[in-house]
Amino acid sequence: METKTSYGDIPGLKRVDGHLKVTGSIRYAAEHPSPGLVYGAIVSSTIAKGAIAAVDSKAAESSPGVVAVISYQNAIKVPGYGEHDLKTFNENKIYFNGQPIALVIANTFERAKYAASLVKVKYNNEAHQTSLDANLQNTYKPFGDDSDYHRGEANAYQNAPVKIEAEYHTPIHVHNAMEPFAVTAFWDGDKVTVYTKAQAIKSMQHDIMTMFKLPVENVQVYSKVIGGAFGSGSPLWPYAKAALIGAKMTGKPVKVVIDREQMFTMVGYRSPAMQKIGMGASADGKLIGITHEATGETATYQQFGEGITDTTKFLYECPNVDTHYKLTRLDLSVPTYTRGPGETTGVFALESAIDELAHAINMDPIEFRKKNYAERDPEENLPWSSKYLDECYTQGAAHFGWDKRQQKPGSVMQDGWMVGYGLGCGAYGAGRAPCTVHAKLGANGMLLLQSASADMGPGTATVMVKIASEIIDIPVENISFELGSSALPNAPGEYGSITTSSVGSAVYDACTALKEKFNQVTGTASDKPDYVKILNDHNLPFIEVTHSSARSEEANKYSAHAYVAHFVEAHVHPATGEVKIKKVVSAVDGGKIINPITARSQIIGGVVWGIGMSLMEEGVLDHRYGKYVNSNLGDYHLATHADVPQVEVVFIDKKDPVTNPMGSKGIGEVAIVGFAAAVANAVFNATGKRVRDLPITPDKIV
Amino acid sequence: MKQFQYVRAASQQDALAAIAKPGTKIIAGGTNLVDLMKRGVTAPDKLVDITHLPLKGIAATKTGLHIGTLALNSVVSENSLVLAKQPLLAMALKAGASPQLRNMATVGGNMMQRTRCSYFYDTTMPCNKREPGTGCGAMEGYNRMHAIFGASGQCIAVHPSDMCVGLAALDAVVIVTGKKGERRIPMTEFHRLPGDHPENDNHLAPGELIIGVEIPDNNFAKNSYYLKVRDRQSYAFALVSVAAALDISGGLIKQARLAMGGVAHKPWRLFEAEKSLIGKPATEDSFKNAAQIAMQGAKAYEYNAFKLRLAPASITEALKHAAGAV
Amino acid sequence: MEDKNANFVSGAPGEEPEIDLGPKDNSRRTFLKQSALITAVALAPAPAVKAAEMHFDERVAEAFEKMPLKMEVNGVAKSLMVEPRSTLLDILREQLDLTGTKKGCDYGQCGACTVHVDGHRVNACLTLGIMVNGKKVTTIEGLAKGEVLHPMQEAFLKHDGFQCGYCTPGQIMSAVACIREGHANTEMEIREYMSGNICRCGAYPNIVNAIQEVKGGGFVV
Known part of the structure; x- marks a missing residue:
């Protein structure tokens, strides 16, 4: 589907997910309906340094629709916080103004948000420093x-x-992606499912595993589409940890969407x-x-x-x-x-x-x-x-x-x-990082490519489909690229301008290997095997490969x-x-x-x-x-x-x-x-x- | 947002009866009120929706132009009478907000909008306007957007409207009604300076309702201009704005009107500067002289000293545009 | 209580008159809650008290706080009970599951929530849902005719008028309005009249090209 446009005459493959985006039907992190869903609103610190003396949550708790108010005073102990983590809800220290210090969960967004405004916090203040200009002499060598x-x-x-x-x-500079950060999380015993925006889905999964000391099979992260991130979408931020704690403590699916003000202090x-x-x-x-x-x-x-x-x-x-x-x-x-x-x-x-x-x-x-x-x-x-x-x-x-x-x-x-x-x-x-792609071509002529990559906007799937179509030489309509699930084969995060080079190379190599496998079946070396005919002739439902690619030694x-x-x-x-x-x-x-x-x-x-x-x-x-x-x-x-x-x-x-x-x-x-x-x-x-x-x-x- | 009751006024009398009760606020476009309620800056117990009252009309009268309080900013800015008689008002309106917001915002609501001072919006910060007696966060804080005229030791906020700057220049009169009946307040006296009561933005008495605004006919349509200087080219509040209107005959200025936005707690009319222009040729020298006069009494704070340079330059520039010299 | 004022109409004309809790509605609710508590104590063993109290409180709160809202969304009549404080945006997204309309800033500062109310573009985040009673709302989900995309949607695809796609529904709704209003005559005019829609991915030139093509193509928008 090479297209030419009349304005600017720009060739190329139009976005494979474009239809979903222009019709508003693609679902971002905060848009996954879930039965029994409750809403979490984050309460932020209003001082820059010190400690919380007390959280008074009575008014919030008795506000209509409130399910829980969670803070360091009543939160579960998180087993896997690291030395340099902000230990969300597990300590009373304040490191910055706008730090998440409580989560109010209620049965509607409006009720959660209002009840959050009723949480009263007493602090023990300490003197703070927030000016780079005033601290130019007070520096160290980071590396x-x-x-x-x-x-x-x-x-x-x-x-x-x-x-x-x-x-x-x-x-x-604040990233200010148009999509506010959001997590929808629900636990089933010791297993957790999370919808969020993740530039690096495997590392997000790993961070959640570490936080709760869980095996890989217990953590499923989905991030099928990202409403912009620009670098802010890689870590498991404290607001997300708050959502995970809230979902675990209430046993309900919890959705936390931070507001625009919180986008300035909570996500880098x-x-x-x-x-x-x-x-x-x-x-x-x-x-x-x-x-x-x-x-x-x-x-x-x-x-x-x-x-x-x-x-x-x-x-x-x-x-x-x-x-x-x-x-x-x-x-x-x-x-x-x-x-x-x-x-x-x-x-x-x-x-x-x-x-x-x-x-x-x-x-x-x-x-x-x-x-x-x-x-x-x-x-x-x-x-x-x-x-x-x-x-x-x-x-x-x-x-x-x-x-x-x-x-x-x-x-x-x-x-x-x-x-x-x-x-x-x-x-x-x-740069280029190691990546694995699973490629499967079925008797219906459809090629499915899978890798745990992400798309925060540049059009990852579109580019992968284009690369695959040039190797496999079938129409782009017959190719799909699945990303955004931690269950998929390993891919690097979408950052550092490495996605096309890393995931694209793996797609290139996987498709080359797949074609080779078809040729092995027929014992020929065709440049364009008749995939469907080969599968039918050999009574095969599909042929698949899983292929890992990395930078060559020569590149060094x-x-x-x-x-x-x-x-x-x-x-x-x-x-x-x-x-x-x-x-x-x-x-x-x-x-x-x-x-x-x-x-x-x-x-x-x-x-x-x-x-x-x-x-x-x-x-x-x-x-x-x-x-x-x-x-x-x-x-x-x-x-x-x-x-x-x-x-x-x-x-x-x-x-x-x-x-x-x-x-x-x-x-x-x-x-x-x-x-x-x-x-x-x-x-x-x-x-x-x-x-x-x-x-x-x-x-x-x- | 706190829960509140909502009622819809079926008549002007209903609206007046409702707002007589404390804790009740009028809502029309809601573009500022809903925003303030979301942030907890204001938390009314009850909202009275007046959008169904018949106060949307725009009509020529014997002496001028009447615009109903509920006329939408977008509608006014494109109205043929406004464009023909008072193009300055249309220009000012189009310089404000965004097309979506102008489709919601009303004339009365535009007048009633609150300052955009960050300290006013942030309920964790001191602000005498939001909470009298807590102090002014901006005075010693980040005051880049703040007043250079008419500020007090209590408040240095500015009124954010563009429309009101245009109306102030055009000698508009605000028509309000209350239990004691109608009264007319010149636009230049509708908003007030902060003084010791910055919590009061204007002279609208409790229980009063704006029903419209009147602009007297004038000879400024040919030579008027609204200049707005801002940090991006659209959809931003003014660093400084200038409404300039001239009545020029034979190269000489017969009458002049000047008002500024982004510099004071109210639309800042420049009466002395206007006077200085009368009888003068419509030249850059006259304009520069007027700009200099306009700046008398200006006082800057740590971050807004640039306005002392930007304001006179903008006055001169606006006058040049109004005179057709640009 | 003084305000069973016949001149006041809550909701659409012909709806039920308002139930006024008076200025001290909080104390009223507290009273009802206390009553409920007393009743509950009388009827139930201790551990159930909290649950019973909350349950009753919920019903009381709902009865006094929600109001009927009737509106037409994308050609379909909707009849809801909403809190007056609920914005049109939150009602669309959270109650009607029409998530195509986006929340970007929630303060009218980005345009991601742009919808048409009675044919005019507005920010749904600053629109109280209850004030849309009796009106027609069109969201991005209502723009296409079945499987046939609106020309503006087609033009956005053709000109790559988006990347992440989050501001896109608002941009498209605004773009359609921009042409309908007659504000798409020049590139400069389009840019000015589209400035209420922020795109962090920076697709602006492509969006302007899409609008110009639709405008120039003589499509019915």
Whole structure:
């Protein structure tokens, strides 16, 4: 079912679950009806640090419809909490404002929610710290010696003929998937069934097994569709633990859906960062040294660190590079992976600095990047598996019309707006994890593929069906891919841009093995066996294989990344400071593109995240209370239709010979990397004003 | 949300009788009230639904335009009389909320909406408006969206409406009714400054009901503009907004109307700045001078000092648009 | 109690008049509950008291708190008893099992709950169900004609106007309204009039293209 569209002419397989989604009939985590279902509402802490002195649940318990009020005062003892877990309902300590501290279960949603407001909590307060800025001196190295990196001389930039030094600040970003996190759980003795959103269903199952010390066969997790997650959907979060405890204690199916405010404190966020970059080059534009320091934050009870400085180590050829990464522990919930984790933050600083230095040298930013192009990985000293970033520059520039860019900032006015062009580039590792796929082709001609993968939006099943159809060579309508159940064969979580490479490879290999098995039956080596005829001729109901695939040894000899070059035209109002993104061209080296229509959407999605990050997204805390003051979608702004222009996506579309049999490189994460810098660079080109503190809201321009 | 009783008023008299009782609130569009009730900011015992009262009409009168309190924001913004006579009001309405919310929100409800100050909405935080005597969370807190004019030591919140800014500029009059009969309150005096009683947003007396608004006819239709500066290009509250209306004849300004949103506890009418424009040429210099006058007495807090720059720039820009110079 | 006011009509005209518990309805309920407790103590052995009390309390609460709601949902007449505080969104999702309408923010800040009431798009999360009495509601489940998708649904498929799919029903309902209202004449106008629908996956350009195609294709929406 190859389709061409009249608008944009995007080829590819339309989403296999699209019909279910446009009719509203697909069921998300909170939409599984269950007889006797009761509703749980989470009560959150209202202080940032200390301990609960007492929970008064009398009023809540006598409120109509209430089945139970559960807190540390009456909860069952959880046998498997780990050292760094938030021991939900098993301790009275408060680690952050907005921590789940009680669960009110009632027979309707409205009653549970109202009764939750009646739970009164007394605390013993302790002084808290929630500000990264105020704790920049109070840091530690999260990965020991690996937190620092040196190549050549440290601080070599300082002696370069041309140098810049700058500080960049990025705020808290909250994933804010549209679907609120939800769990529907029910126990049957020692067996539990859970519907939730899980990017990594096997690890979710494992976490539940650990929590209750249960064997694998006692825990069944379903996550057939995910209403967005962007990194927040992997851990078994405390709210989910609360739901599991509530279901166990009441013996009823319990549904817990957290509200939008709780989405800010209960399911992770992107750490803010303070970064310093020193960068120096020769007068003719050869990089001499880069020093990149980054400080982020984590929780007191758990560490989360990320590779903010990683890209700086390899994106450009530069003899002297030193990077340093530190964390401070704050009385906040633990941050987690957020689209392009680490890279998104770090590359904003790196690619802004590159633009600043190019300006200081008075060189076109593309020329400057080309001049320092890394032909092999300078960090690992390995060849690239493939790298077409140079083609991203060239093709992107041509599609965008980069030749019309004025080197001198503030040179172009159009309809009363200042016009600027900006470029920001990025890279993201093209990884692959082991995966197992079960493939079964029946006498009815239908091929069923199964693996415990997930789909949080990119279209996992669609891509798998496309890969399978190209090997097995039967119509896509005859192929289905089942994911989202912990009972299926092992698959890695859907994160890190590895799904197509990992699960897709396993599908590729399983389908190849399946075809081979048909050929074994007939004793031939047909490229397109007549599957149904073979099954009928041999009186077989089906032929099946279970196949595991993993990265080859050969792959270790290469450094593999996907690349992007984002071109942005920004219009800035000289009086009001408003910034509008008028044009975007994103040129992407994602290896061979398996399914252009969905791949394009992934890139556009990253660009939209990038527009939000660069212009409006910021989680704001009032540090006096350690609490968010904008934990809703009216005050925490996500980009909306009016903020987003048409986005032109240019795929280089050349096969990578190393990463996997399809030659693809994952693109979901790289799609956002570098975009915020492209905007900041365009704003500079428009106005001569360099904004190093995201987001670029009107107050920072006027 | 606390459980409450719901009744539907069949007449204006019923509605007045019902709201005379404490703990009773009127509901129409519900776009702000339901939100506030969900968060426990307000918890009425009883809601009186007035949406079936015949107060939706939009009609030209001898002296102006009458708009019923229940006219939907979307309907008003597209009404042909409004577009012809008072395009500034249509522009202000379209700058507010989203199409869905405008399909629910009424004119009266828009006037009665509460501030969007985070400290007001969060029942765990201090707020003199929500709970008098608890203090103002915003004063020493995150006050980026807050007032630069007319604030008090008790409250620095702003009124969030766009529509009311347009109406204030256009000399609209709010018509209310109560046990003592009807009275007319100029839009500029409908909302109040916080003073020592920030819990009171406006001068509507207990037991009174808004029944409509009247806009006197004017000569501003050709030269008016609503400028709204916000953090995203749609569906966001104003950092600063400006309603500007000019009556220009032979290049000279005969009359001017200016009001701002996002800067005070009420739509902030700029009377002195208006005066400064009369008889002046419709040029950027005149506009800049007016903007400077408008900013007299402005006071910023830790996070909203940018408004001291953004507000005058926006006034000038809005006037340029109104004059057709952009 | 003073307000057996004949001018007040609860629910639709012609429904039963309201039962007013007065401003102190909590004390009234407490009283009823205490009565129930006394009765229960008299009739039942101690361990059953709690259950009996709760059971009776439930019935009392239901009688006084729920009201009749009659509405037409996707062409089907529905007759329900609802608490006045229940939003149209929660009634659709939790009582009618019409889960196509989504809860994204619950405060009118995302548009995932967009439905049509009497043909106009509204946020179901801020709409009290009881206020929809006598009206016609269309949700995403009511857009297709049997197996035949609405042109907007087809266009979303063709242009890949979604990824995770969670905001999609709201986007589609809003998109249909956008054209019906006459606000789909230019790309800029579509973007402005679709801005009440947030999509975190960022499918905006594809959604705008889908709307333009439906608008330009002269489909009856």
